[in-house]
Amino acid sequence: MKDLIKYIAQALVDYPEQVEVSEVQGEQTSVIELKVAKEDLGKVIGKQGRTARSIRTILSAASAKLKKRSVLEIIE
Helix, strand or coil: HHHHHHHHHHCCCCHHHHEEEEECCCCCCCEEEEECCCCHHHHHHHHHHHHHHHHHHHHHEEEEEEECEEEEECCC
């Protein structure tokens, strides 16, 4: 999951080397934290949050296939 989010985020931003993804594992849910450069924050979130919502949809579909639950948090 972590690699998937990193791949998507690096494709969207201007500074792909500043993309950081960390994963916090819980018992049932894993939280994936995405940190990008301040200038790229708008690109990852998108207009009215559409890009972020799309990334979350892809993440939930991929994690459902693995019978897990994942949550994406975009950190400023």
